[in-house]
Amino acid sequence: MDKKEPILELNHVSKTFTTEDGREVRAVKDASLAVYPGECIGIVGESGCGKSTIARLITRIIDPSGGEIILAGENIADKKGRKLKAVYRDIQMVYQDPYSVFSPRAGIGTFLTDGLVYHGIMTRSEALKEVGKLLEMVDLPAELADRLPHQLSGGQLQRVVIARAVSIRPKVILLDEATSALDVSVQKQVLNLLMRLKKEYNLTYVFIGHDLAVVRSIADRIAVMYAGLIVEEMDSDELEQAEHPYTKKLLQSVFSVNDRNRKVIPIENMSVSDENLQTLGCPFQPRCPEALPACKNACPMLRMTKSGHKAACLALE
Amino acid sequence: MKKAGLPPAAPGEETMAILEIENYSISYDGLKSAVDNVSFSVEKGEIISIVGESGSGKSTLLHGILGLLPRAAGSRGTLKVFGRELSAMSEKEQRTMRGEKMAIIFQDTGRYMNPISRIGRQFSQYLKVHRNLSPEQMHEMEVDLLQRVHLTDAERVLNSYPFELSGGMRQRVGIAMAMALQPELLLADEPTSALDVTIQAQIVRQLMELRSKYGTTIIVVTHNMGVASYMSDRIVVMKDGHVVETAPAEELISHPKDAYTKALLEAIIELDDERLA
Numbered sequence: 001m002d003k004k005e006p007i008l009e010l011n012h013v014s015k016t017f018t019t020e021d022g023r024e025v026r027a028v029k030d031a032s033l034a035v036y037p038g039e040c041i042g043i044v045g046e047s048g049c050g051k052s053t054i055a056r057l058i059t060r061i062i063d064p065s066g067g068e069i070i071l072a073g074e075n076i077a078d079k080k081g082r083k084l085k086a087v088y089r090d091i092q093m094v095y096q097d098p099y100s101v102f103s104p105r106a107g108i109g110t111f112l113t114d115g116l117v118y119h120g121i122m123t124r125s126e127a128l129k130e131v132g133k134l135l136e137m138v139d140l141p142a143e144l145a146d147r148l149p150h151q152l153s154g155g156q157l158q159r160v161v162i163a164r165a166v167s168i169r170p171k172v173i174l175l176d177e178a179t180s181a182l183d184v185s186v187q188k189q190v191l192n193l194l195m196r197l198k199k200e201y202n203l204t205y206v207f208i209g210h211d212l213a214v215v216r217s218i219a220d221r222i223a224v225m226y227a228g229l230i231v232e233e234m235d236s237d238e239l240e241q242a243e244h245p246y247t248k249k250l251l252q253s254v255f256s257v258n259d260r261n262r263k264v265i266p267i268e269n270m271s272v273s274d275e276n277l278q279t280l281g282c283p284f285q286p287r288c289p290e291a292l293p294a295c296k297n298a299c300p301m302l303r304m305t306k307s308g309h310k311a312a313c314l315a316l317e
Numbered sequence: 318m319k320k321a322g323l324p325p326a327a328p329g330e331e332t333m334a335i336l337e338i339e340n341y342s343i344s345y346d347g348l349k350s351a352v353d354n355v356s357f358s359v360e361k362g363e364i365i366s367i368v369g370e371s372g373s374g375k376s377t378l379l380h381g382i383l384g385l386l387p388r389a390a391g392s393r394g395t396l397k398v399f400g401r402e403l404s405a406m407s408e409k410e411q412r413t414m415r416g417e418k419m420a421i422i423f424q425d426t427g428r429y430m431n432p433i434s435r436i437g438r439q440f441s442q443y444l445k446v447h448r449n450l451s452p453e454q455m456h457e458m459e460v461d462l463l464q465r466v467h468l469t470d471a472e473r474v475l476n477s478y479p480f481e482l483s484g485g486m487r488q489r490v491g492i493a494m495a496m497a498l499q500p501e502l503l504l505a506d507e508p509t510s511a512l513d514v515t516i517q518a519q520i521v522r523q524l525m526e527l528r529s530k531y532g533t534t535i536i537v538v539t540h541n542m543g544v545a546s547y548m549s550d551r552i553v554v555m556k557d558g559h560v561v562e563t564a565p566a567e568e569l570i571s572h573p574k575d576a577y578t579k580a581l582l583e584a585i586i587e588l589d590d591e592r593l594a
Contacts, residue, residue, distance in 0.1 A: 046513035047484075183370040183540070185584040195593045210513065213588045236592060253518035255543030256587050257570055265518045267526070270486050271470040 005073070006034040007204055008058065008091075008172050013067035013077070015053050027053040029228040030067070032302065035172065040198065040205040042219030042236070044212055044250070050228040051208045055176045058206065060087050072171055089119045092165035096177035098157035102149035108135075108160055109145035115168045130167070138163045138193060155186035159193065166197055176208045191218055212239070212254055224250070227283035230302055233310040244311045245290045282314065290315045334358045334400075335502050335534045336382065341394035342558075343374075343381050351377045353558035354394070361501070364528055364535045366545035366566075369555035370581075375538045378555070379506050382536070383421060384411045398502070416447050419502040425511045426491030430479040436490055437475030440497075447498055462493040466523055485516035492523060496531075503527065505537045509544060521548050542585050546570050554578045 015028040028050045035041050045051045056062045058069060060076060069077045076087050092115075095101060102111055112134050113127035122130070132142035138159040149157060158178065165173050175194070179187040195218060197203060209215045215222060216236050224232045224247045232244040242248055252265065268287065282288070285295040292315055300312040336359040343352040352374045359365050367375045380386050381396060384403050396403045399418060403411070415421075423429055430439055440459045444450060450458065456475075463471035466489040479487060488508065495503060505524065509517040525548050527533045539545055545552050545566070552569045554562045554577065562575040573579045 046515065184542075184586075185370065185580060188584045188586060191586070191593055211586075212514070213586045213590070216588060217586045217590060217593045239588070249515055251588070253515040254588055255518070255521070255541070255547045256589070257542050257546045257582065257585055258587065258589075259543075259547070265522050267467055267522050268519060269467045269469045270483075270489065270519075271468065271473070 007037045008035040009070040011068040016065045039220045042215035042222045043208045044215045045225035049225040090171040092170040093174045094178040115164050134163045172204045174206045231312045245288045246284045333361050337397040339395040343392045355560050362532050364549045365551050366537045366549040367553045368545045373555040374558040375555050379538050420495035420500040421504040422491050422508045424507040427479045427487040466493045503535045
């Protein structure tokens with residue numbers, strides 16, 4: 001692909017939270033990632049791997065502990081207060097649970113126009129005239145504008161959320177598990193809708209999810225996270241040739257309906273100590289089938305591998 | 318296990334059936350049925366998956382099998398567990414049967430644990446209800462059961478509070494507890510839905526190991542077709558309270574007959590699918 005300037009770039013971004021008893025939890029460690037205009041980048045990983053923290057850093061809901069977040073050439077990592085308002089316009093977000101973003105007593109039309117009004121793009125009365133068009137854009141009937149959130153299904157609500165995100169023409173739309181709460185049939189429709197909108201409005205997506213197959217279906221490139229680290233980054237088409245041991249384990253763990261050969265999944269032992277171990281070395285090392293002695297002492301960096309993926313693994317260097 | 322085709326109980330040699338359900342319905346306060354005229358049977362040693370989208374009635378049915386429906390719910394039809402009509406049993410008989418002969422694993426076992434009591438204490442309380450054992454015997458049994466589900470440092474697990482364990486470990490504790498009394502029938506309500514994929518794979522393997530080691534009959538309720546396809550002998554597809562199709566897993570996946578089953582399979586996104594354009 002012909003690489004233009006990235007629209008969004010993370011340079012060595014990290015985020016450390018401090019717990020009540022003073023312990024430090026490094027939720028995101030030294031993450032670097034570039035997102036180009038018009039593409040969809042997927043971030044996958046298991047719960048607690050830091051993928052949602054990255055989402056909250058990009059949207060500047062929380063402050064990074066270190067590193068740069070560059071949006072359209074401008075570092076937004078240390079912006080504060082009123083200056084953030086422009087950032088909030090440029091980056092829109094769609095969450096997992098559509099019910100939680102609606103005020104139960106505000107009509108769908110009001111919800112849809114809030115973004116346009118807040119960012120001063122239109123007055124409320126102007127915006128309300130656009131509601132029918134916005135609903136149509138996401139394949140919903142215009143008469144839903146007068147309904148209340150509880151009168152819509154989860155899939156319909158998620159479409160409304162997407163319409164609002166698109167309405168203010170952001171530079172990046174961040175989709176955090178945006179289809180995970182939906183039933184499979186609805187999920188596929190919403191994914192197809194996202195793809196159509198991406199083409200029509202040349203949108204840029206960051207799609208965060210735990211379901212490898214879903215992320216692969218929509219993303220051009222995939223970043224895999226484990227324990228706060230981006231451990232591998234590659235084109236979606238190359239997922240099958242993943243090199244990092246964790247990505248390989250993820251692939252091995254996905255049940256496919258068509259896999260009637262029943263792939264062999266070895267049973268792992270689990271112990272309390274392993275789970276809570278904070279190592280100096282590679283965080284995946286306690287579970288890694290390919291671990292080297294050196295992995296206990298050194299945390300690998302994301303590097304180009306021989307086959308052109310980026311992977312953070314000592315065994316691949 | 319071996320027979321193909323739709324199995325609405327041929328009453329001739331059903332002596333092996335662990336569970337027989339015939340024209341069974343559940344409704345709340347006489348409203349529309351949550352489970353509507355369902356029939357199927359489960360034979361000893363089978364793994365059956367009940368799949369469907371949210372609101373299809375699959376969990377309600379599982380609660381019906383357990384005899385744990387809320388008071389407002391009424392049921393009609395036949396539901397026989399181990400050859401006996403469930404509704405004809407007394408509360409006490411039902412309670413003995415749950416635990417001794419059948420057990421359940423929930424979506425998030427941790428939520429059913431007491432948060433301020435150590436795992437070991439809760440495990441012992443459960444054993445005490447059904448068995449008369451000395452504290453030492455109980456401890457030995459607990460350690461053994463935890464090790465069998467591949468929790469290597471069982472002593473530490475017993476000494477932990479639920480929040481100190483990961484979701485996957487808690488789920489294994491749940492399986493160990495459910496298996497403590499060697500039930501013949503294990504019910505699992507979305508046992509892997511709250512777990513990460515690598516852990517989900519582990520729990521699925523664990524459940525399958527129970528069948529191969531102890532011959533446990535397992536009924537799994539799940540919305541994950543991949544899981545159902547991987548682990549079960551037969552699949553029951555539910556929609557709006559009805560059973561729309563029942564067939565051996567391979568047949569159902571490769572030659573679905575019902576339009577809804579086809580649509581459901583069609584909607585699943587797989588790793589080897591074409592990417593969306």
